[in-house]
Amino acid sequence: MTSLLVIIVLLLVGVAIWQMTKIFDLTQVGANRNRSQIADNKDNNIQGYLMFGFLVFLYIFVIYGLFAWSHLVLIDPASEHGTDYDNLMWITFGVVFFVIAITQALLFYFAFKYRGAEGKQAVYFADNDKLEFIWTIIPVFVLAGLILYGLYTWTNIMFVDEDEDVMYVELYAKQFAWTARYSGKDNVLGKANVRLIEGINTMGVDMEDPNAQDDIATTELHIPKGKKIVFKLRSQDVLHSAFMPHFRAQMNCVPGMVTQFAFRPIMTTDEMRQTEHMIEKVHNINKIRSKKSTELVANGESPLDPYTFDYLLLCNKICGASHYNMQMKIVVDTPEDYQNWLKNQPTIAKTVIDEKIAKAAENAPVATPVIAKKVDSTKVAVVATPIAVK
């Protein structure tokens, strides 16, 4: 019914436009009929002024956007290289805004200034080597600068110094959940392959491998402030992308290979929560949420929880129907808090043995329902299979 109404409204709008143009045409009687539908003096004038108006609109809109929306943009990087990243970003944006401001102004101002008029003579100006040389060489230098600075930063971010004191953590992706694996005391991740997935060993860790004995799996990523973390990324099924926007970090997880990204966190979760920008942002978000909650309660539904900031790991490569809900909480602790937390996490080896004992105790062959047989791809978000952490 509503669709029918919409269609009728659209039709009526169409008729209205048609009638308006007819009226418009009728008011132009006496204009040179032969050249109608070709811009005449009056059109050139009106459209010329509109061009100028559009330039004003663009400037106002851009400035309005900067005021209204720039507080949404991530600032305060939480990783060491994030500062370099942000610097490069602001320099690049300086260039972007400068170029846009100048070129759009020239474009629309010329369109206004040189709007056509009867009897006007355009200048025959086909070529000028000097001008063209200038506006070829300027971009060359600007881009050379950006390329060099960009490559310098890129190399610093992507190539990890072998001698550095780093910590290895695996991020393991599957539809639609993340798991982290810590390398334990030996700081070496045990071998793993999806072919070894069995029962509670959902990451396919090779339990024969001595390096795997102290590995720990968790569904929340804790990392210590100040330590360089080398993430080794794996995927179990399709492409995923580990996106940690607050750390300016992202890398794809590719089935069949191990990828890598490293960074050093420089702000604990608590410190980030205390930054001015974050306090304001959280306050703002909670205002929105409480407004929504009031509506929900009015409809007899349960209200939303108030929001406290946490770092997040998001999936940023389309990976299936519930792609939009594939996330993991990241906590940056002080080194002491981190050690305390890690102490309480059981090793994978232990959970595997526990499971075997439990099974033996039951004394009945029960198939372990680890993975739902069929991924539910309809409306409801798939709840992550709980990993063996108790």
Added chain:
Amino acid sequence: MAAASHDHDHAHDHDHEHHHKDTFITKYIFSIDHKMIAKQYLISGIIMGIIGVIMSLLFRMQIAWPEQPFAIFDFLLGEKLAPGGVMRNDIYLALVTIHGTIMVFFVLTAGLSGTFSNLLIPLQIGARDMASGFLNMVSYWLFFTSSVVMLSSLFVESGPASAGWTIYPPLSALPQAIPGSGTGMTLWLVSMAIFIASSLMGSLNYVVTVINLRTKGMSMTRLPLTIWAFFVTAIIGIISFPVLLSAALLLIMDRSFGTSFFLSDIFISGEVLHYQGGSPVLFEHLFWFLGHPEVYIVLLPALGITSEVIATNSRKPIFGYRAMIASILAIAFLSTIVWGHHMFISGMNPFLGSVFTFTTLLIAIPSAVKAFNYITTLWKGNLQLNPAMLFSIGLVSTFISGGITGIVLGDSTLDINVHDTYFVVAHFHLVMGISALYGFFAGVYHWFPKMFGRMMNKNLGYIHFWVTAICAYGVFYPMHFIGMAGLPRRYYTNSNFPLFDDLADVNQVITGFALVGAAFQIVFMWNFFSSIFYGKRTVQNPWRSNTLEWTAPIEHIHGNWPGAIPEVHRWPYDYSKPGHDEDFVPQTVPMKDGEEELHHS
């Protein structure tokens, strides 16, 4: 080739009316006349465009008002895809996927390039028709078939392809991963294989025609920039489309015949699959080896049209004709060695990232030259602000503001945090979506008289342009901000992330602009279809243009010119040339005594 075209010439010189017995079918359906084929491409492109845009409105509504029931969802998608009027999450991805595919390939490649290459190449170089009219006809009908196959995938039980228009495996290879990767993806691949065959036939034809069938005096340096753009576009297409075809074939092998080109070590739905040793990264390389040049396949024809329209309506020569050609060639060359900038964080060696950053940022140089040259062409002109001219100016604007953010995304470092966010969506929609659409509209408004012998209504054109221009920026400018806030694209809803709650109202603003902007495309549609039948009759050369197509009679005839093919004596941009009475000097006008071709100075 030459001999054949000579015979053709003679036939036409005598009596062009008597030896063609056109039936309805040979004239309107299986036509081998390039002008009719151009119209077929145009109308098909517009229809595909309507479908693609409606899809985008549907998923934009879902993002702005997540999981709200809409009667329009119920009406268009049905109870199965939108239970209770709420869009299903995999259908959201399906719409995103098919929207991307339709807009990139079916509208902006076939609809734009197919229409104007077919219409203008023979007419502007002074040829009777394409080198092979038959191949041209086959090309259109393959395109038509591929469109039908693509649209039919919307109706299969398990849903259409839903892995994004980039169809990265394993998602696109495994029906267990997403239902759309079943029959829907098979149809997608079949459709694209047919599309590529069509595109190759078209491109080969364009290249051969431009090289062999130019009229007397039409040297390469006297070609209009439209032809240069179509010519180079066709070459890029010939180089890169076969690579996509190979990727599609290998993917079909993986999907149906158990090979492991792109798949390895996969555990899904509780079982280990047999695939071993393949790599999805290989697919990404193959895909983007087409995918990036594709951007220029879409954009260059639009820029070519703009060059022509801006020069004609400025009543000035295009500034820096040779630099424009050099830029087109430089862009074409560079476009084939930058594909890796889509893969900075794909897991390929970071050193490769450095190389691709370097080549990618170089593209900004010829692009900047083109932008500056357009602006200089306006300088001290006598601008005739026809609708086509407005769209061309609009194109230069979005080309700059969309293109310049390419120095953010093309920089491997900066790409890390904006990759696959809405920042990317904003960037490519402005620089290739909106710009190419503006080029398309400019072309339609400008050459409508040539195609249909009638004029489009200019006032409707003005309304169309201004609302579109405002809405285009209204949609895509705010998107940069939500992208830099870290919002990933292709999320069905953001409500699972309280972090993004403050972006919700921006998303509503974007959708609002999109709905208004799309509604005003009805004005264009109305103008277009009603003008075909009721528009004012045109004069032969309404824009007082120099190029050859305006020397052909208004009524379309086989062979384009009733008598001999016109001979060319000058470049196409002699507007307001000193020493001439009129402010335009058609290419057919011989040089006066002592007159020089000034652009070679």
